Amino acid sequence: MGNKTPTDQVIDFFASVKLALTLLIILAIASIAGTFVPQTLSPGEALQRYGPQLTSFFYYLDLFDMYHSWWFNILLGFLLLNLIVCSFNRFPKTLKLARTVSGERVKPGFLKKQPFSFQILRPGSPQDNLAPVREEIKRGFSKPREKATTWGILLLTQKGAFSRFGAYVIHSSLIFILIGSLIGHYRGFNAFLNLAEGQTTNQVILKNSGEIALPFEVRLDRFHLKRYPSGAPSEYRSDLTIIENNRVVRKASVKVNHPFTYRGVTFYQHSYDSLPADGWGLRLIRKTDNKAFDLQVTPNRPNMLPDRSGTFLVLDYAQDLGRSGPAVRLLVRMNKTKDYAVWVFKNPFQLINYNPRYRTGLQANKDPGIWFIWTGFGLMLAGCLITFFFSHQKLYLGLIPEGNNTRVIIGGSAHRNQGSFKIKFDKLTEILNSNPSESKDLKT
Amino acid sequence: MTFDSSFLLSIVTFAYLAASLAYICLLVFKTKFFGPAGTVLTLITLAAHTGAIIWRWVESYQLGIGHAPFSNLYESLIFFAWAITFLYQIMERIYKNHVIGAFVMPLAFLSLAYAGLQPKEIHPLVPALKSNWLIAHVITCFLAYAGFAVSAGLALILLLPRGRESISNLASRLPATGTLDSLIYQNIAFGFILLTAGIITGSIWAQQAWGSYWSWDPKETWSLVTWLVYAAVLHARMVKGWAGKRMAVMSLIGFASVLFTYFGVNLILSGLHSYAT
């Protein structure tokens, strides 16, 4: 260590897996902290909960918006730097490992030192002895390279070298995801808009603050609310029309889980409510003589009762009150009695028509980084599969003539899943071991 | 009491208890008979368990609100138990060691027993849950959790004090430390891949439903914590050569994080994933 330059020391620091482990654990602990400190507290609530001193300390550390705080981002930055330096540092070594070793170093001793190794003396020439195992090798590995050496014939072959690069694929996927999230953060937006049926707008309200104008207009043609028999909502749907330069360019329906994208802006069904309609039809029946009066009711204003015995006001409206259907609540003000409020239902037939105007709540988001995220996800899964389901297996076969016989030495290694390699290796040794007819005339 | 899928599942619960006891008997008394007995009982029960899940699916269609049975805590616990049993049986086929069942099958039993305490009605899905990504999300996450659960069971075996008199008799029947170590690693690797897939499918679903692939919701955050812990475990093993007892301890820490992600978040923290309310 003593004669390393400071630059080397810095590189070593950022290339070390120890740093990676430390960062992963710190990130985990910090993430945990953020699930216990509420992330959407208003300053007032924070003061009440934690008192002035702790609150100002928490604000200093951005603990109420931890995952976007400067120090959390620094940690992520360190992780990435660590990843990149480490990958560049290790890559040459991985490249070297991904090849079979050849050249002078490969001697019988090298073969015997492999994690899996086996030797046997068999009759016949090296070529004769290759024949029985040739098929087996072909099946399990790529075509072997044959080399004549000073001590005999060497065959080398391997399989699954690409698996050594799985970790690089996983690590690069993290870089894609980071880039994607940065692009989303700086070039995208999160906004929402409320549209009543029939209304058109190009203004959307940003989540953070402010409004922006979309380069096109959106109109809500209709909002549909579908229900299960129990009354619980089963589907919300907004039928939208996109208008550009006063021309209708697209019609689309947006449902929960089925967003719609136009020119990079994606619309999500988020919520809905209903506005008082222009009026309700109400049938009133006078108790004294059962005479029915049909009248049109105006919201927000007192309405005269048909016989002028008093007035009433629409206080409230519900699409489905107590699962008995639509209803309006009236405040009745009679000339002689005290005011009273009453719910009037459509069933049984007092409320004649009820057609509220729905208003949809849409989210309008733009995220130009999303394809980096999807690519990152794809690479991460691919990298995991490459890393964990394949292994780099190497096999060396030495054929050394000893008089009329041949000493066969095989050595092999697998960088993971040794179990499955062992099965292959045992098959080879079994083939070499058997062949009793030939072993008989073995002269030792 | 009507004979429906929930009733069948309560029978399955007790059958898993019986299977767990058989495996435990194999561990405690040397009688060979208990090994195959536990296996046969588990396999029959697993078949019934599979049938019950399909049955519940059919029942939801009969109610006119058909959806895959992966939508609430009750259903997720049932699938969790299924995944644990399924994984364990595969492992038993490969490694031909019945004793591990004594440490793994009780987990399947406990998961179903806890399910038994949950409300069992089939409810219609709220619009946000109507997505094929949800099915992919639940299946991948719970297979991952099952992998981590099995690895934690194996970790317990590895951490048993082997030297002592009272245990040494048992120890002769336990798998060798090396075997356990590699099994723990394989289950963690399996769990890590599926957790990765689970977080990814969850992100895609969130992006479709809410327009945001990641929102630092407590459940999301805890799944990330779990993922980070296991990523650290994999690096420690791959690069630093951690093995044996250290791996076992890390596996238990990871599983504690899984349990908190699964149960703790619902009980203590609030968020989008309000399975248990």
Ligand code: HEM
């Ligand atoms: C969230 C962040 C990370 C994830 C998800 C991740 C994931 C992985 C995975 C799954 C493997 C394969 C493990 C195995 O073969 O058992 C791996 C290997 C590795 N990782 Fe990471 N990693 C992360 C961060 C880092 C960082 C910051 C470093 C920096 C030092 C690093 C260095 C390595 C190394 C050296 C290997 C072994 C590569 C080999 O020789 O095969 N990783 N990583």
